[in-house]
Amino acid sequence: MFEMISKCCDTKARCGILELPHGRVETPVFMPVGTVGAIKALTQEDMENLGTQILLGNTYHLFLRPGMEVIKHFGGLHNFIKWPHPILTDSGGFQIFSLSKLNKMKEEGAFFQSHIDGQRFCLTPELAVEIQEILGADIHMVLDQCIGYPAEQQAAEIAMERSLRWAKRCRVAKKKEHLNQFGIVQGGMYENLRQRSCEGLVDIGFEGYAIGGLSVGEPKGEMLAMIDVSCEKLPLEKPRYLMGVGTPLDIIEAVSRGIDMFDCVMPTRNGRNGTLFTSRGKVNIKNLKYRLDDSSLDSECPCYTCRTFSKAYLRHLFMSRELVSHRLLSLHNVTYYLGLLTKIRENIQNGTFKHLLEHHRKLWGSSES
Amino acid sequence: MFEMISKCCDTKARCGILELPHGRVETPVFMPVGTVGAIKALTQEDMENLGTQILLGNTYHLFLRPGMEVIKHFGGLHNFIKWPHPILTDSGGFQIFSLSKLNKMKEEGAFFQSHIDGQRFCLTPELAVEIQEILGADIHMVLDQCIGYPAEQQAAEIAMERSLRWAKRCRVAKKKEHLNQFGIVQGGMYENLRQRSCEGLVDIGFEGYAIGGLSVGEPKGEMLAMIDVSCEKLPLEKPRYLMGVGTPLDIIEAVSRGIDMFDCVMPTRNGRNGTLFTSRGKVNIKNLKYRLDDSSLDSECPCYTCRTFSKAYLRHLFMSRELVSHRLLSLHNVTYYLGLLTKIRENIQNGTFKHLLEHHRKLWGSSES
Numbered sequence: 001m002f003e004m005i006s007k008c009c010d011t012k013a014r015c016g017i018l019e020l021p022h023g024r025v026e027t028p029v030f031m032p033v034g035t036v037g038a039i040k041a042l043t044q045e046d047m048e049n050l051g052t053q054i055l056l057g058n059t060y061h062l063f064l065r066p067g068m069e070v071i072k073h074f075g076g077l078h079n080f081i082k083w084p085h086p087i088l089t090d091s092g093g094f095q096i097f098s099l100s101k102l103n104k105m106k107e108e109g110a111f112f113q114s115h116i117d118g119q120r121f122c123l124t125p126e127l128a129v130e131i132q133e134i135l136g137a138d139i140h141m142v143l144d145q146c147i148g149y150p151a152e153q154q155a156a157e158i159a160m161e162r163s164l165r166w167a168k169r170c171r172v173a174k175k176k177e178h179l180n181q182f183g184i185v186q187g188g189m190y191e192n193l194r195q196r197s198c199e200g201l202v203d204i205g206f207e208g209y210a211i212g213g214l215s216v217g218e219p220k221g222e223m224l225a226m227i228d229v230s231c232e233k234l235p236l237e238k239p240r241y242l243m244g245v246g247t248p249l250d251i252i253e254a255v256s257r258g259i260d261m262f263d264c265v266m267p268t269r270n271g272r273n274g275t276l277f278t279s280r281g282k283v284n285i286k287n288l289k290y291r292l293d294d295s296s297l298d299s300e301c302p303c304y305t306c307r308t309f310s311k312a313y314l315r316h317l318f319m320s321r322e323l324v325s326h327r328l329l330s331l332h333n334v335t336y337y338l339g340l341l342t343k344i345r346e347n348i349q350n351g352t353f354k355h356l357l358e359h360h361r362k363l364w365g366s367s368e369s
Numbered sequence: 370m371f372e373m374i375s376k377c378c379d380t381k382a383r384c385g386i387l388e389l390p391h392g393r394v395e396t397p398v399f400m401p402v403g404t405v406g407a408i409k410a411l412t413q414e415d416m417e418n419l420g421t422q423i424l425l426g427n428t429y430h431l432f433l434r435p436g437m438e439v440i441k442h443f444g445g446l447h448n449f450i451k452w453p454h455p456i457l458t459d460s461g462g463f464q465i466f467s468l469s470k471l472n473k474m475k476e477e478g479a480f481f482q483s484h485i486d487g488q489r490f491c492l493t494p495e496l497a498v499e500i501q502e503i504l505g506a507d508i509h510m511v512l513d514q515c516i517g518y519p520a521e522q523q524a525a526e527i528a529m530e531r532s533l534r535w536a537k538r539c540r541v542a543k544k545k546e547h548l549n550q551f552g553i554v555q556g557g558m559y560e561n562l563r564q565r566s567c568e569g570l571v572d573i574g575f576e577g578y579a580i581g582g583l584s585v586g587e588p589k590g591e592m593l594a595m596i597d598v599s600c601e602k603l604p605l606e607k608p609r610y611l612m613g614v615g616t617p618l619d620i621i622e623a624v625s626r627g628i629d630m631f632d633c634v635m636p637t638r639n640g641r642n643g644t645l646f647t648s649r650g651k652v653n654i655k656n657l658k659y660r661l662d663d664s665s666l667d668s669e670c671p672c673y674t675c676r677t678f679s680k681a682y683l684r685h686l687f688m689s690r691e692l693v694s695h696r697l698l699s700l701h702n703v704t705y706y707l708g709l710l711t712k713i714r715e716n717i718q719n720g721t722f723k724h725l726l727e728h729h730r731k732l733w734g735s736s737e738s
Contacts, residue, residue, distance in 0.1 A: 043696065044677070074679075308414070310443070324412055
């Protein structure tokens with residue numbers, strides 16, 4: 001289902017095509033996050049107009065609300081949310097770790113209480129696969145056990161080894177042949193654990209591999225080192241997905257290390273908080289200096305927000321807490337992210353990716369930590 | 370600036386054309402409310418796509434935020450919010466009455482404190498005109514003194530007589546000849562006061578007349594009686610605007626009594642609260658019975674929401690408090706209101722308005738008080 005079509009000579013960046021049940025996806029690709037079956041403050045029409053190739057849905061959220069009876073009634077997530085293009089769902093492991101009241105992690109599965117109403121559940125690897133096959137996403141993820149940062153090597157090893165056993169159970173539980181299943185590399189910030197995780201997953205064999213447990217508070221250097229060591233061990237001919245990362249600089253750095261797929265709430269969440277990514281760096285729209293600024297947010301951006309409105313008007317909407325500012329600012333940030341990935345693909349194919357990488361290192365070097 | 374083009378034989382309903390600096394408006398017309406220069410949860414592009422002819426802006430809100438310096442810098446509200454079509458602004462009197470901490474109503478003007486930061490201001494009739502001429506709306510309103518419901522005749526009379534004196538001062542203060550100024554009929558629920566108010570305003574002479582102080586808690590019968598007595602006294606050849614009203618049934622009843630223009634926050638506010646107006650009556654999208662309902666909100670509605678999504682998905686978004694549900698539900702309700710006014714105009718011109726009125730009396734009779 002993955003075909004590599006172009007490689008960068010200077011870095012490990014590559015372009016490919018994912019052939020999925022609901023369509024083709026050009027990689028490297030960014031997947032906007034549609035938590036409960038909707039991108040926050042944006043519609044499916046918006047996402048189509050922006051050229052979104054694939055959406056991400058959160059199994060944890062969808063399992064709790066609207067629940068599987070509703071999704072089954074509609075024959076899957078695609079029809080329920082009216083998104084005819086590819087979807088990837090995560091397994092729910094990360095949200096159990098970060099959102100729910102986690103009662104106990106056992107070999108059997110994750111025992112947790114809903115963050116909405118306190119109801120108790122046990123998410124086993126088998127249930128995670130069953131739910132995701134009902135959701136019917138083009139790509140679904142194995143259940144893994146996340147750990148915080150920093151973590152002792154022993155704790156990281158226990159979670160990684162259990163994640164491997166769960167990955168195996170997920171592979172066995174997979175029933176729908178036409179859907180794709182990705183394994184998830186864990187192992188904290190320990191090179192040997194990451195290597196062992198990669199080897200174990202490749203032994204099981206998946207349609208693709210994700211790198212989990214990064215961007216959890218570690219220094220950027222450690223994150224990049226873990227990407228390097230994982231990519232070294234993963235098969236070149238399979239897609240690689242870096243979960244939940246990150247800033248524009250994180251993304252282009254990861255692409256240069258051989259990553260093909262990304263998701264992150266950053267464009268929408270930062271948009272709602274008034275932080276915009278532009279071709280000239282970050283803009284904090286709250287800043288008083290924009291009060292009378294009649295220029296657009298980003299003169300190079302083709303989005304409706306930038307084509308139409310001044311920074312002064314956008315600042316006014318934000319300061320007035322107008323609902324539509326969530327939409328206008330998210331629209332811009334998602335456009336920026338999708339545009340960045342388009343540029344990345346073009347530059348890899350044109351042999352100019354290294355220049356693009358250097359440009360972004362300079363652009364973001366000062367404004368990002 | 371107003372030309373009547375068609376009259377209903379059975380009722381006092383009429384169709385007309387308003388020729389305004391930023392374009393023509395077909396009446397009867399509904400003006401969506403763009404409080405601080407934005408329709409809540411919708412964009413200007415949405416409003417254009419829905420066929421909105423004229424927007425309403427709130428002087429009180431815009432005066433406080435972004436403030437006149439910003440609006441002046443942009444040469445008026447049209448350019449600041451990028452709406453090239455007609456705009457009507459209110460005078461701020463109603464918001465001072467309903468939102469601010471009103472310190473004192475004096476002959477000079479209304480002394481109040483901002484609801485945002487407590488800053489003190491005095492809005493005089495002259496200042497209300499000056500601000501609105503800076504905003505540059507195609508139609509602006511005189512400053513009036515609102516009263517609550519119920520009100521003693523004496524209190525209603527004092528406020529109405531002061532509103533007349535203020536209307537005169539507003540007319541004298543008007544400088545921009547090409548902009549239109551409307552007087553506002555007051556007088557509580559007293560026929561003789563409403564008549565006296567109309568006569569006083571017509572003596573001063575305005576480009577149009579509004580009926581204020583209705584839909585403030587009175588029974589529907591009293592509201593309709595006050596519309597009747599006012600329309601009786603207002604010149605047939607000038608446009609009549611019923612301020613802040615109301616439900617679909619209120620609107621069509623008022624049209625049948627000779628009203629040409631409406632504004633109301635109901636379609637957007639009710640949309641955000643999950644109450645939808647449809648061709649079959651009201652829908653409360655929270656209702657459990659929609660949990661598995663794969664039908665659209667309104668099969669007769671051409672809006673994106675109805676064309677695309679099921680009630681079950683809309684309910685899910687609403688229950689999950691997803692931001693985009695504000696947009697999707699507001700989009701539908703505004704479409705319903707604008708569509709209702711289009712139907713009203715068509716039926717007046719075709720001589721079938723009475724049937725439409727009867728249909729709506731039956732449709733809403735049961736679901737509205």
